[in-house]
Amino acid sequence: xxxxxxxxxxxxxxxxxxxxxxxxxxxxxxxxxxxxxxxxxxxxxxxxxxxxxxxxxxxxxxxxxxxxxxxxxxxxxxxxxxxxxxxxxxxxxxxxxxxxxxxxxxxxxxxxxxxxxxxxxxxxxxxxxxxxxxxxxxxxxxxxxxxxxxxxxxxxxxxxxxxxxxxxxxxxxxxxxxxxxxxxxxxxxxxxxxxxxxxxxxxxxxxxxxxxxxxxxxxxxxxxxxxxxxxxxxxxxxxxxxxxxxxxxxxxxxxxxxxxxxxxxxxxxxxxxxxxxxxxxxxxxxxxxxxxxxxxxxxxxxxxxxxxxxxxxxxxxxxxxxxxxxxxxxxxxxxxxxxxxxxxxxxxxxxxxxxxxxxxxxxx
Amino acid sequence: xxxxxxxxxxxxxxxxxxxxxxxxxxxxxxxxxxxxxxxxxxxxxxxxxxxxxxxxxxxxxxxxxxxxxxxxxxxxxxxxxxxxxxxxxxxxxxxxxxxxxxxxxxxxxxxxxxxxxxxxxxxxxxxxxxxxxxxxxxxxxxxxxxxxxxxxxxxxxxxxxxxxxxxxxxxxxxxxxxxxxxxxxxxxxxxxxxxxxxxxxxxxxxxxxxxxxxxxxxxxxxxxxxxxxxxxxxxxxxxxxxxxxxxxxxxxxxxxxxxxxxxxxxxxxxxxxxxxxxxxxxxxxxxxxxxxxxxxxxxxxxxxxxxxxxxxxxxxxxxxxxxxxxxxxxxxxxxxxxxxxxxxxxxxxxxxxxxxxxxxxxxx
Numbered sequence: 001x002x003x004x005x006x007x008x009x010x011x012x013x014x015x016x017x018x019x020x021x022x023x024x025x026x027x028x029x030x031x032x033x034x035x036x037x038x039x040x041x042x043x044x045x046x047x048x049x050x051x052x053x054x055x056x057x058x059x060x061x062x063x064x065x066x067x068x069x070x071x072x073x074x075x076x077x078x079x080x081x082x083x084x085x086x087x088x089x090x091x092x093x094x095x096x097x098x099x100x101x102x103x104x105x106x107x108x109x110x111x112x113x114x115x116x117x118x119x120x121x122x123x124x125x126x127x128x129x130x131x132x133x134x135x136x137x138x139x140x141x142x143x144x145x146x147x148x149x150x151x152x153x154x155x156x157x158x159x160x161x162x163x164x165x166x167x168x169x170x171x172x173x174x175x176x177x178x179x180x181x182x183x184x185x186x187x188x189x190x191x192x193x194x195x196x197x198x199x200x201x202x203x204x205x206x207x208x209x210x211x212x213x214x215x216x217x218x219x220x221x222x223x224x225x226x227x228x229x230x231x232x233x234x235x236x237x238x239x240x241x242x243x244x245x246x247x248x249x250x251x252x253x254x255x256x257x258x259x260x261x262x263x264x265x266x267x268x269x270x271x272x273x274x275x276x277x278x279x280x281x282x283x284x285x286x287x288x289x290x291x292x293x294x295x296x297x298x299x300x301x302x303x304x305x306x307x308x309x310x311x312x313x314x315x316x317x318x319x320x321x322x323x324x325x326x327x328x329x330x331x332x333x334x335x336x337x338x339x340x341x342x343x344x345x346x347x348x349x350x351x352x353x354x355x356x357x358x359x360x361x362x363x364x
Numbered sequence: 365x366x367x368x369x370x371x372x373x374x375x376x377x378x379x380x381x382x383x384x385x386x387x388x389x390x391x392x393x394x395x396x397x398x399x400x401x402x403x404x405x406x407x408x409x410x411x412x413x414x415x416x417x418x419x420x421x422x423x424x425x426x427x428x429x430x431x432x433x434x435x436x437x438x439x440x441x442x443x444x445x446x447x448x449x450x451x452x453x454x455x456x457x458x459x460x461x462x463x464x465x466x467x468x469x470x471x472x473x474x475x476x477x478x479x480x481x482x483x484x485x486x487x488x489x490x491x492x493x494x495x496x497x498x499x500x501x502x503x504x505x506x507x508x509x510x511x512x513x514x515x516x517x518x519x520x521x522x523x524x525x526x527x528x529x530x531x532x533x534x535x536x537x538x539x540x541x542x543x544x545x546x547x548x549x550x551x552x553x554x555x556x557x558x559x560x561x562x563x564x565x566x567x568x569x570x571x572x573x574x575x576x577x578x579x580x581x582x583x584x585x586x587x588x589x590x591x592x593x594x595x596x597x598x599x600x601x602x603x604x605x606x607x608x609x610x611x612x613x614x615x616x617x618x619x620x621x622x623x624x625x626x627x628x629x630x631x632x633x634x635x636x637x638x639x640x641x642x643x644x645x646x647x648x649x650x651x652x653x654x655x656x657x658x659x660x661x662x663x664x665x666x667x668x669x670x671x672x673x674x675x676x677x678x679x680x681x682x683x684x685x686x687x688x689x690x691x692x693x694x695x696x697x698x699x700x701x702x703x704x705x706x707x708x709x710x711x712x713x714x715x716x717x718x719x720x721x722x723x724x725x726x727x728x
Contacts, residue, residue, distance in 0.1 A: 036546045102501035127556045137466035141545050148541040151515050177512040181505050182400045185407050192491045
């Protein structure tokens, strides 16, 4: 769905083009590091692992289609826009690397998290001191580097666009960076306070996912393309709706999904005590017995498979699953509505409509 | 020494002007956060604590005098240059906040470190879970926010300068951000591997201090001012020399300094096992008994006052202190040499010469 044809190589997909931009940038930065000291090859390699090992490239993809809402295929500036869009993956890699330190998550996309890799290197070398501390410190520094590099790659790329369009894109980039930290901080507060409040859950979704993953990237692309306020309005509404549907589907998969597809053990979201809308609605609809099960189970790291199955049953019985499914369908329909009749390039409208379907069913 | 006269308020010093720019920026950003959620007032307050509670503003000061090497006082763009220079304090605050997490340092400038403040808030609120984890996660997010904000403040400010000058300044800003992470990573490796190697210590000084604190800020200011390659060459040489003198003095103070002035307990650098040139030279000059004392003492967190005194004695006896003092004097003299006859505005040449003295004796 997200393919587009590169004249020089018909088989080159958007994902490939994003990957090539990232590889080229990281190769050049690796030289900068190893020119400082050969010892920094470790850090360069860690950057490559964090950025180039998969991922769905959702943010660059939305940025690209935001651009294509306004500009035809292969318009001047498209190469630079894809480069700017790719830089969002460096920002995202920073968020993930730091997030895994904060949550002490061992794996990311089925592979060892950055701090785990640094820790293992420390152990393998037989260095003195705590491998865990070394791993975490390495990952904090790696994230800082990725965050700075993201901005450098972005700014250099949009520098090729007319100044007003570059500025419109930068404004969205800046808001993204603040909002994702804000969303993570609010998530952490919600998690810590132990509240299961539907409104709080929705606010975290808005900032951690809807804006950061969908709305801002779309507006960034449209802004870079010189899109009108009307286009921005359409993409803004579409983005918030699709972002919510996407996160709600993710929350369902975190509890009911197939581990071979989600890349994490089934029920881990329940063990971690994630404050999802799904769980908040289950609390709201629970009778006394169900509430007791939720209270003792959610956030219990030692939860057995049988207890996970019982909690899944509670999520169904309280009507929470059904409400979430209905909400996903509603948001997907509203997103389709926002596109209907909007002044977008037809190919982009079609792609966004397919992306909406994919987000609602998580078939990326 | 670093004062300059603001026409509207004769008593306004450079430090005050930098502080005002930071306050204004952070006030505006605090609104952005609290518009998202009132709960984010915590994060805004933490940013204020990290940035506005003291510090010598060394990097902005060097950036300002780099500019003044080329431009007379109150030249067009000076206000914006000071704003761009002030943004370096946000970058530095990120480095310190993250560094304190990595080193588990409890205090910063005599006050609780950011992660300690967040942890205490967690305890005071009686929230469940680990106060330490909450504190560290909060500080990681705070640092990320400060790093992004630093760039936003910088870019907006240099946007008022002619494009080629803005670009010259940005190039230094970008290198600063990569080099400080590189320096910290190399420091961490040196610390972990346990080597006491003079060359390794000098490389860490070059990237963690000489370039990051002095050379790059000077070049940033001179670039923003449209300085010639000749001026850049002078400032580059001066910066590396003065940066080294400054760090070597800092290392001496970390062992021999008055805790009431350094803000940290005497001998803490020895307990932490910091891989300084001072200690590396002591190892090189030690006889068997002295080496045994160094090996058992350096990096031993339980070091008594008496043992600290004994190690101080070893640092003297091995000639390490004397060599460091000689090296500081040599670097200060070389820095003065680099200024002699250079095509710099006289007021700036005078200020840099005084800053060289202050760096060598740490009398900022």
